[in-house]
Amino acid sequence: MATTTAKEPQGRHQSKKAAASGWIGSALEYYDFFIYATAAALIFPQIFFPKGDPTTAIVASLATYGVGYVARPIGAFVLGHWGDTHGRKQVLVLCMFLMGFSTVAVGLLPTYDQVGLLAPVLLVILRLVQGFAVAGEISGASSMILEHAPFGRRGFFASFTLQGVQAGQILAAAVFLPLAHYMPEDAFNSWGWRIPFLLSFLVIVAGYIIRREVDETPAFAEVDKKGEVAKSPIVQAFTDSWADMLRVVCMALMNVIPVVATVFGAAYAVQAAYGIGFQKDVYLWIPVLGNILAVLVIPFVGNLSDRIGRKPPIIVGALASGLLSFVYLYAISIKNVPLAICMSLLMWGIVYQGYNATFPSFYPELFRTRNRVSAMAISQNIGTTFTALLPALFAAVAPPGSTNVWFTVGAITFAVTILAALAAMSARETYRIHMRDLGDPNAVPVDKDEYERLREQTLSDARLGKVVSA
DSSP: OGGGTTTSOOSOOOHHHHHHHHHHHHHHHHHHHHHHHHHHHHTHHHHSSOSSOHHHHHHHHHHHHHHHHHHHHHHHHHHHHHHHHHOHHHHHHHHHHHHHHHHHHHHTOOOHHHHTTHHHHHHHHHHHHHHHHHHHHHHHHHHHHHHHSOTTOHHHHHTHHHHHHHHHHHHHHHHHHHHHHHSOHHHIIIIITHHHHHTHHHHHHHHHHHHTTSOOOHHHHHHHHTTOOOSSHHHHHHHHHHHHHHHHHHHHGGGHHHIIIIIIHHHHHHOGGGTOOOOHHHHHHHHHHHHHHHHHHHHHHHHHHHHHOSHHHHHHHHHHHHHHHHHHHHHHHTTOHHHHHHHHIIIIIIITHHHHTTHHHHHHHTSOGGGHHHHHHHHHHHHHHHHTTHHHHHHHHSOTTOSOHHHHHHHHHHHHHHHHHHHHHHSOOOTTSOGGGTTOTTOOOOOHHHHHHHHHHHHHHHHTTOOOOO
């Protein structure tokens, strides 16, 4: 790797350990988010809220899920700053402990019958902590993996951040759904629901053991050694990279696809008011099957982005999944269960992964080392927070009883994905730019042939088990 030494930060590149660290951290974060969402729908209305008005209790319970998104932009500012001033490793450990212990605390909360209104108040506080913590995980983990990865393999290794996200949701379903199905209802409502939350403690321990073994990234260590760590990385990010941050906000709106697949799609298919009448059990399995597909597809797409670039998978994934949303919603409208399931899995489990697997490398590559975590965390979380409002918009413009629900919602979804694709098109390609030049609008990418030669050398070294030290 001597050829790349002049352009890549020197130091020990722990590619596999960094990828494992990002994977388990993301798995923990989204295991916690998923079990909370499931519990908010299944059990929290009965145990944390007054029993006099069941409808109000359901709305209030689901609202506590939503407040997690309110805290995400705040967490992005605070944790992004921490990651750019104290290092990637520190912010990831902080995120993990905040998320893990707040989740365990939910499993220990007293019920409404025991402490009255204090129960929902404590629940909201802990949900805010969860939302705050998750805001720094993906940006911190993506930056750490990217900065440890060898040149020519950044897309592949960074994709494990999102593979961890999908795996965490599979793990949550594997723990929560059997308990809800097989335990006696009284036992589940009394104490069984607490088990998935308390199991987070085991993941905290495993995550800490892995993360303490990973060194700070060579890129951040180099900036720190030179005394170039930004005192105000957020200000620098907005000053130097506002255009790329706006692009990331627009690309992050791609979260509309999982929203359509699992939130609005489920309501459209299952809620009696829409008159479709699908069984609820069908929609419990769509996220599980979709995530299993995603786990398989993500590393393949990450590797592909190292060969053809970051922009093509994102653009194709955005436009194709947007078009498939019409077919998916139409399949629901004609009450075709097999077609709806197939289209959901194709749209979300496969095609959407063109975006999902690529953004963990593309986003941090758009920014300089000194403000990378801040810029990505703030812009990505703002975009994702906007998508949390979309189910309410869909229900408002296509309420029960209206005609052409599938076309109206599909058109909005496709428009959002077009915006995301245009944002990607307007961005510069980054996969052939060396680490030290990332974030520089005038950086010259490595020649295609030379890049292929260096990438092949990296792959050859990996096959031979060599330690990358450049």
